[in-house]
Amino acid sequence: MSTTIGPTLHLMRVYDKLIEMYGEPKNEPDNDPLGGLVATILSQHTSDINSGRAYQQLIDTFPTWEAVRDAPTYLVAEAIRSGGLANIKAPRIQDVLQTLTDQQQAQGGKQTLSEYFYDELMKRETEEAWRYLQKLPGVGPKTAACVLMFHLNLPAFPLDTHVHRTSQRLGLILPNVDADKAHILFARVLPPEWVYPLHVNLITHGRQICHAQRPECSRCPLYSQCAYVGSVNAQETAIPNG
Template identity: 35%
Template structure:
């Protein structure tokens, strides 16, 4: 099996060549909007998340507006997502906490974000990375899958172990390329089922060798 350092360098080179320009486009957005979208995205298909996010944020683009909306209206606006009732409550409580604790701003630390209702480690990391432009490695299904297929992380590792391992293996200035690039690569080539190994440019992938 190849050393982790060799796999790391090949992966970074491929991600830079294939996705570098797309990754370097303006990639962070309004942190409150990212936070809302992340809470809505849990256990929900991407297209339903986007539809619900647009509907809700068109009416309540700020914590002030969201906190003033009645719960039934929030539920109606996000009705296409899973667990809509629970998410509506979490969103309203989160908006109120942002106003009470942070003057309507989204907090800028992982610990503070994870104190908000409905915010776990992945959501906190996504907000840090894509909402605040801070270094973080959000571990979604693509990052988790590819890391294990490449042998960068042990097969039985949990999401926090995956995150900690990747942050240790890769320099901080490459974290955004790593996350965004792996997400794109996971959607296009390294699919969950029937990965397109014949199109994969990573010659040393252990999973590819076994096929």
């Protein structure tokens, strides 16, 4: 993230073709990384609709993140019940809020948790902020990258299963690169303004055409760019018509 290597010709072709296929999605960051982190924790292992409902219920119930931190855990769990795994997510959220509180106290700060967290992230380089986030309880590489990219529009690249699968098949990353390493490699190579559109378009491509089982190679406009074609049995990646 701090080192920019520059995209390969292959990556440029794939990026352009995806834009042609799915358009250029625009990010609308809310500059609220703490709300974003809580929302991302709530989104784990559930649908966007359920986690959105749980988040809304949480902020309707408690007026501040400090109030969420100090509430009895069972009341937080009750508020987020619709998001699933409430008994795991409630203490996790409170753990994050308490950790940030302890950090700020150790530094002698007196900001709200939202202000403190925002400043902690923004004073760091993106890769450093991504690593800092992963030191918080229950925050992994993908959650950390989601917070930075979606909520602050910083060039961190979240790799969900669709993005990992499609980028491996297309030969953007080598087969032996695991998702954790790929977060860093991608973010170092991509121009910052490509990060969000490429992320969103690879997800769309994974959902619409490049499925985990039986990818629809015969109608895939990326066929001629794809490393997967020819690496598996011919039936799986049949030559497109026309």
